[in-house]
Amino acid sequence: MSKKIMLAHGGGGRLSAELIDKHIVPRFANPILEAMGDSAKIQIEDKVAFFTTDSYVVKPLFFNGGDIGKLAVYGTVNDLLVAGANPIAISLSLIIEEGLEMDVLDKILDSVAIAAKDAGVKIVCGDTKTVDAGSADEIFINTAGVGEKMAGAELSFDRICPGDKIIVSGSLGDHGMTIMSHREGMKFESDLKSDCASVASVCKAAVETCGADVKFMRDPTRGGAATTLNEISVSASVDIEIEEAVLPIKDSVQAAADMLGFDVLEIANEGKVVIVVSADKAAKCLEACRATQAGAESAIIGTICEKNDEPIVELITRIGGRRVVQMPYGRELPRIC
Amino acid sequence: MLERINRAYGWIDKACKTLGRPVNIMEVCGTHTVNIFRSGLRSAMPDGIKLLSGPGCPVCVTDRGYIDTVLELAGRDDCIIATYGDMIRVPGSKGSLEELADKGNVKVVLSAEDALGLAKNNPEKIVVFVAVGFETTTPATGIVVGEAEKEGVDNFCVFSNHKMVIPAMRALLSSMNHKIDAFLCPGHVSVIIGTDAYACIVEEFGRTCVVAGFEPMQIIEGIAAICEMLACSSPGLGSIYGAAVKPAGNVVAMGVIEKYFDLVDGNWRGLGEIPASTLKLKEKYSQFDAEKRFAIDSVPDEDLTGCRCGEVLCGLIDPPECQLFDNGCNPDKPIGPCMVSSEGACAAWYKYGRKRKRRTQ
Structure with a gap:
């Protein structure tokens, strides 16, 4: 069967990455495109x-x-x-x-x-x-x-190094779970609300307060925080450790995700930013983010670590276990029961 | 929580000492499998506990012949295939529903009710509902067939491959080479069938069964309850999901299953044919039975060369022991069904167990 585009090719996960890396970027190769930044x-x-x-x-x-x-x-x-x-x-x-x-x-x-x-x-x-x-x-x-x-902003993957802290600017998964709850067939009542908003205040607060100590920022949209963290891990060639207990996730989002068998880390956000900041300035950066309305629920969720062999993102779970946070496939499928 | 974990670990230690060997506990349900991995529980378990993933993922136990028939139906211009999401990536011999979806006639639904809705909204097409799942999803299929009959929706039919959990557990224990000491029984299914349904496993096979919910703490305490019984050398039946599971289960739901379905012998991937394990629509509802409507004959079963999903489903091997695991078979290009479903043991190992595997190599 000849290969065809599937929905998962646009889902922001592994299939999207493959499409972009194999079919798109090589045809237009140039250093600006190859930097693969958000802009x-x-x-x-x-x-x-x-x-x-x-x-x-x-x-x-x-x-x-x-x-x-x-x-x-x-x-x-x-x-x-x-x-x-x-x-x-x-x-x-x-x-x-x-x-x-x-x-x-x-x-x-x-x-x-x-x-x-x-x-x-x-x-x-x-x-x-x-x-x-x-x-x-x-x-x-x-x-x-x-x-x-933006004055003072010095952001790139290659500035990220072990020890840096990872901040997320608020609750995860709000947008994706809201969209899914609205879609045809998903008839549960909930107070889910998309986080769709500008991240201007948070980004500016971080950069104004910490300048070049802010190493990298990305908005975890399609594919959620799992995709963003994996992109950071691969592009900066580092391991990442995050802690489940400190992830900001609303109860309603967690409940909806559990019901459908989704991992909140893989669910889209539209008004959040993941910030990598030096360990020294992490507390200060967190304080600055929290002082903004959009970033009031910001949290330090993890740390950049030395790479072992191939770059990997790991979650330390509530019960003290560890598991990999993989790049999602691109189309999350609700489970049967 | 720490106190509860420590108490649980106390029983686990005691059981391992009493038995003088590792304790093999099979979690029957795919949701347990995933939550065990997602919560990192495997890495936090004492060495003496071996968790085996069982045949409780509906996608994983669906044989390839059934998938091929669904693919054939998807190729027809007059049909819409309504399927639960997990099923669309399962490879048949000529591809998967996802790859065929460009015709626009493969629709992911979240319930049997949605499939019936599709039929009502597309009167010019025949909507075939790919009806898989255990006792949790079967009653809903039955109810919808009843609705279709009442409302005269004659372009709706069901291709039933619903299965029952207890016959599979019996089949596993009847095999000579199983190594199961106890079962961690699924919360959702048990809500329907009740804890009493497992009494035969305890009485006939002397294996402990404990029903647990899906929260990590529930799973730990379920394992501890199993160990407590093993340490006391008495196989038993227990539930730590008492809030939701009654001894007799949900009598109404079981009544629906009985009303609409006959229990017949059925093919399970990896386990082969299991007597009285699969549910097909009763003759009375044959107008809604896709097998009758499309004159689907015997459904040929054919396992793939090299794929060891069958042994994985029986708890005989861990997924990395299969030579195809991460070597041609991965969640993006699955070969066996245990790699497809998010609740499949291979997919869970691949997705969450990767680092550990590399460390031990």
């Missing part, structure tokens, strides 16, 4: 510009805590912020399925406007396409963003 760093004369893009195909369009419009702004803005850039402007491209209610479109666009204002970015260009009914699912949105370097 590309481009030198324009004597200034560094940051550039990123992302597409949004979330179903349902509206969910508790957000909608596709809000997500399309914060998702791209956050990719700039975690790369150590202050967002300046974003584009907005809409692919709309024939038959979408105009009211729905207006509601989404209003949400885009509110989020852009909140994030301090202007929508400066855009595009609109419509496709036949059935050729898209209501609406798909693409945004691209540009930003300029």
Whole structure:
């Protein structure tokens, strides 16, 4: 059977990585792309510009805590912020399925406007396409963003070293479990709410307080914290140890994940950031993150360790056991019973 | 919690000393298997305890012939396949449902009810519900067949491969080379079948059975309860999941199973044919039976060369002992079913047990 694209190829896990590494990056090989950052760093004369893009195909369009419009702004803005850039402007491209209610479109666009204002970015260009009914699912949105370097930010995988601490800026899994609870067929009542928000205050607080002691930041979106931690482990060639007892996870998120057999570490977030900071400044950085509204529940969840053989992320469990935190496959399947 | 753990470890130590050899405990259920790994319990267990993963993952015990038949049905233009998520990556001889899903006629559902909903929403297609699972999911399938009959949804049918846990446990113990001292029995299934259902295992085979929930502490205390009985040299039946599990189980749910299903001999991957172990729709509901509707004949069973899932399911070997483990067979490209399901023993070993394996090599 010839190989075909499967849903898991877009899930942010191992299959996504394989698709990008084998089929996409080699064709366009250049040092900027190969850095594989959340944003590309481009030198324009004597200034560094940051550039990123992302597409949004979330179903349902509206969910508790957000909608596709809000997500399309914060998702791209956050990719700039975690790369150590202050967002300046974003584009907005809409692919709309024939038959979408105009009211729905207006509601989404209003949400885009509110989020852009909140994030301090202007929508400066855009595009609109419509496709036949059935050729898209209501609406798909693409945004691209540009930003300029945040003063004091010196972020890269190769600055990470053993001893550094890992901070997460709040509860894990809120967005992914909310989306799943909304999807067709999952009929449980809950108070789950997406964390969809800008991570600007947290990123800026960390960098302003600790400067170059902040080594790396990434927003754990698709594939959750498990993907981000594995990316750090592989790219920085280090082991990582995290502690289950200190992971910030809401009871409702844990309960929903347990019911479906999911690991919260593999569930998407849309308003959180994972920060790697030197051990010396970890407490100070945590304090600065906690002083922000978005980062009030920040926690130090683990430590960067010397690599044994191949890079690995390990979880120390509540009962004192240890287990690997693997890069997820890309499409988490609810269990049978 | 520490006090409870220490007390539990006390019994575990005593049992190991009494027996003078390692204690082999089989967790029957896939959810136990995963939670044991996820909580790091294996690495925290004393050396004398050997945890064996049993045949309690519905995906893992589904034979390849059944999967091939589902794939054939998925190839038809007039069918929609409604399946639980775990099933879509199970390889048949010509691929998996996930690879065939590009036709858009493979739908992941979370309940039998959702499969019936698909049928109502797609009257021009025949919706085939891939009905697998143990006593936990069977009643729901029965209820939905009842609803389909009542509402006259004639484009809905069920391809039943529901199985029962007790016959599998009996089959394992009837095999000469098993090494099981006791069973940690599944919380969910026991809610339906009740603790009394295990009495035959204790009485006929002299093996201890303890029902436990899925929290790490429950699992530890379940293991401790088993050890307590072993240390006292008396096989027994116990439950530390008393809040949810009654001796007689859920009589209503068991009644639903009886109403809609006949117990027949069935193929289990790795275990072969087990008498009176598989549930098929009663003749009365044959209009909703996919096997009748599509004249599906005998379902051929064929195990794969080199794949030792069968021995894994019987607790005879640990997954890394299979030559294919992490050597051609991994969760991205599974060969055997124990690597596919998130609750399969091989997938759990691969996903959570990796570091330990490398350290010992």
